[in-house]
Amino acid sequence: xxxxxxxxRLDISTDTLRxxxxxxxxxxxxxxxxxxRIYSPKHEKQMQFILRAKAVGFSLKxxxxxxxxxxxxxQHSCGEVKQLTLQKRQTVRDKIAELKRFEKSLSLLADAxxxxxxxxxxxxxxxxLEAADDIVI
Amino acid sequence: xxxxxxxxRLDISTDTLRxxxxxxxxxxxxxxxxxxRIYSPKHEKQMQFILRAKAVGFSLKxxxxxxxxxxxxxQHSCGEVKQLTLQKRQTVRDKIAELKRFEKSLSLLADAxxxxxxxxxxxxxxxxLEAADDIVI
DNA sequence: GTTGACCTTGGAGTTTACTCAAAGGTTTAT
DNA sequence: ATAAACCTTTGAGTAAACTCCAAGGTCAAC
Numbered sequence: 001x002x003x004x005x006x007x008x009r010l011d012i013s014t015d016t017l018r019x020x021x022x023x024x025x026x027x028x029x030x031x032x033x034x035x036x037r038i039y040s041p042k043h044e045k046q047m048q049f050i051l052r053a054k055a056v057g058f059s060l061k062x063x064x065x066x067x068x069x070x071x072x073x074x075q076h077s078c079g080e081v082k083q084l085t086l087q088k089r090q091t092v093r094d095k096i097a098e099l100k101r102f103e104k105s106l107s108l109l110a111d112a113x114x115x116x117x118x119x120x121x122x123x124x125x126x127x128x129l130e131a132a133d134d135i136v137i
Numbered sequence: 138x139x140x141x142x143x144x145x146r147l148d149i150s151t152d153t154l155r156x157x158x159x160x161x162x163x164x165x166x167x168x169x170x171x172x173x174r175i176y177s178p179k180h181e182k183q184m185q186f187i188l189r190a191k192a193v194g195f196s197l198k199x200x201x202x203x204x205x206x207x208x209x210x211x212q213h214s215c216g217e218v219k220q221l222t223l224q225k226r227q228t229v230r231d232k233i234a235e236l237k238r239f240e241k242s243l244s245l246l247a248d249a250x251x252x253x254x255x256x257x258x259x260x261x262x263x264x265x266l267e268a269a270d271d272i273v274i
Numbered sequence: 275g276t277t278g279a280c281c282t283t284g285g286a287g288t289t290t291a292c293t294c295a296a297a298g299g300t301t302t303a304t
Numbered sequence: 305a306t307a308a309a310c311c312t313t314t315g316a317g318t319a320a321a322c323t324c325c326a327a328g329g330t331c332a333a334c
Contacts, residue, residue: 004310014311015293023291034300036311045267052266056246057239060291066266073258081262082252089243092236099233102194106226109193115219121210125218129189129203130182141280151281152323160321171330173281197321 006039010047017047024064025050057092143176147184154184161201162187194229 007014020026021037026046029037049070053063065084069076112124120126144151157163158174163183166174186207190200202221206213249261257263 002311013293016291018313019292032300032311034311035313036300048268049266056242056266057236066263069257070263070267073260073263074256076257077253078250078255078257078260078262079252081257081260082247082250085243085247085250085262089240089247092239092243096233096236096240099194099229099236102229103226103233105193106222106229110219110222110226113215113219113222115216116214118215119211120206120213120215120218123210123215123218125215125222126203126207126210129186129193130207131185139281150323153321155283156322169281169330171281172283173330 001039001044003037003039006044006047009044010051012051020047020050020060023060025060025067058088062088138176138181140174140176143181143184146181147188149188157184157187157197160197162197162204195225199225 001009003014003017007017010017017026021028026043029039029043032038046067049067050063053066054060058066062084066081069081109125109128112128114124138146140151140154144154147154154163158165163180166176166180169175183204186204187200190203191197195203199221203218206218246262246265249265251261
């Protein structure tokens with residue numbers, strides 16, 4: 001199958017497929033005589049792995065690590081894989097915590113503001129940001 | 138006060154201050170005869186506004202909008218400010234939701250994995266990513 | 275009068291994950 | 305045989321928010 005077909009099956013762009021190949025995520029494929037990339041079901045499966053890993057939050061760099069382990073399973077332990085997963089979960093949790101702090105502060109700001117057509121001269125959001133000691137950060 | 142002193146007081150770098158000026162966040166300051174930036178308490182207050190807005194999650198671009206309103210309060214309404222705040226809260230909430238989905242999937246993966254020194258050949262995380270129809274995405 | 279700490283500018287580099295364009299070769303259908 | 309639809313490569317551009325560098329000017333202290 002040529003690149004366009006694989007792209008369509010996976011619902012991504014051909015550019016993305018070439019990008020993944022270039023960055024060591026998707027293994028090189030055979031080429032036709034004219035130089036076209038010819039993909040096998042193996043490549044499609046590899047791509048599905050990549051897309052699933054992306055869907056659970058792994059970055060491309062992290063997916064590279066997972067692929068390295070996956071391709072040489074004999075050389076690696078279950079513990080390593082779990083380690084990567086738990087690490088990722090921790091950074092996700094940290095980000096969630098930060099965003100929740102944002103959410104809380106923004107809610108405080110919004111709730112205190114009338115939000116009406118009044119001039120913004122006395123807007124509580126602006127004055128709070130100007131001199132806030134009371135924002136929960 | 139020169140740039141180094143203001144930077145120290147705000148606990149940011151001089152590069153950041155120049156960056157903010159260049160990108161229209163911090164108003165231009167006077168210059169000494171030799172071309173040094175000379176900042177007044179007004180500039181420090183403006184920077185505090187910016188840093189507080191950052192601390193509650195606004196991007197620099199959004200802070201620019203807030204500053205425009207702030208500098209011409211007569212021309213704007215409370216509603217506009219609240220609107221920006223609520224919009225921001227929504228994007229923050231959306232991001233939290235996505236990250237929570239990640240967290241959930243990663244937890245499922247991690248919990249199913251023994252994480253031991255066993256070879257990764259049968260690692261449940263890898264096999265799940267290879268052929269997962271059961272990942273909650 | 276010279277060291278060292280400060281300041282200036284312009285421009286390049288970083289990270290992430292693509293996306294687009296240009297200029298050209300190939301295949302397929304009519 | 306020619307037009308449309310595909311493929312190739314290289315290289316540049318995007319967003320966000322800085323960060324670093326080079327090459328040079330300035331100021332205070334000793």
